[in-house]
Amino acid sequence: MTKARMHVLESISRAKEPLSARQLCERYAQEHDPATIYRALHYLEEKGSLDSFILHCSEHGTERYYVVHAGEHRHWFHCEHCHRFTDLGLCRFDTLVDQMSKEKGLSVTSHTFYATGICKECRDKGF
Amino acid sequence: MTKARMHVLESISRAKEPLSARQLCERYAQEHDPATIYRALHYLEEKGSLDSFILHCSEHGTERYYVVHAGEHRHWFHCEHCHRFTDLGLCRFDTLVDQMSKEKGLSVTSHTFYATGICKECRDKGF
DNA sequence: TATATTTTGCAAGTCATTTGCAAATTTCGC
DNA sequence: GCGAAATTTGCAAATGACTTGCAAAATATA
Structure with missing residues (x-):
């Protein structure tokens, strides 16, 4: 490398x-x-x-x-005030995604998710 | 307008x-x-x-x-072969998102989700 | 170590999107 | 409706994230 x-x-x-x-x-x-x-x-x-x-x-x-x-799949939150990310942990959507793909007859190979808003630190500071 | x-x-x-x-x-x-x-x-x-x-x-x-x-919130699937979208219906993630935001102390104001893969039509055609 | 292959730096290009500004359109008060 | 005031539009140029061609430099292979 x-x-x-x-x-x-x-x-x-x-x-x-x-x-x-x-x-x-x-x-x-x-x-x-x-x-x-x-x-x-x-x-x-x-x-x-x-x-x-x-x-x-x-x-x-x-x-x-x-x-x-690293094999696992994590999702992230982005703070609209400080513009930093918070780890939302491992993906919890697999069951729902499977369900949706079966309903619609799709072959889902990947998905993207992120949430935005105000993070804990910024909220504690009053934003 | x-x-x-x-x-x-x-x-x-x-x-x-x-x-x-x-x-x-x-x-x-x-x-x-x-x-x-x-x-x-x-x-x-x-x-x-x-x-x-x-x-x-x-x-x-x-x-x-x-x-x-229109008040509602839908999510979409994007086909990597024909590059068209399939409607995944109304958002089913609200409960999980609430749960994650509570766990992490976040104020989530919005989230983005989409899935990709091969759509029904393209799969039926053998892709 | 010499040679063949891959990667890098530089400079120029691409492409979605944004912006300044004068002209055109729309909105408002009458 | 009508004309002034406010807003929006078209055009052209700019922006900014990325991409690419190409010769030189680094790496892998024999």
């Missing part, structure tokens, strides 16, 4: 929340070209090491966010 | 699946500028008449899709 790919995977693995390409580009601005970061993300996602989803927020615009893919 | 806004709302209301800005721009290319379509979409969503979500597909790239917002 090349240095760029290792850096990207390490950062995302260590992060406690989903990271965007922009965040990674900023972090590695001295060491890697943005194109390299994007290519590393594609490589790692294709390889199955990463998962991603697209989210729009007023602060950062529309970006794709990446998390490690 | 201006003509552009009426056209946009009418198209989305009549459509059986979510429509993208691009589809609306193509449809009204003779009558309205893309900027007007985008502004109409923003106006109608702000006003509460439309709902939207961002979805990436291999055929059309990353686009925002719009549906009418």
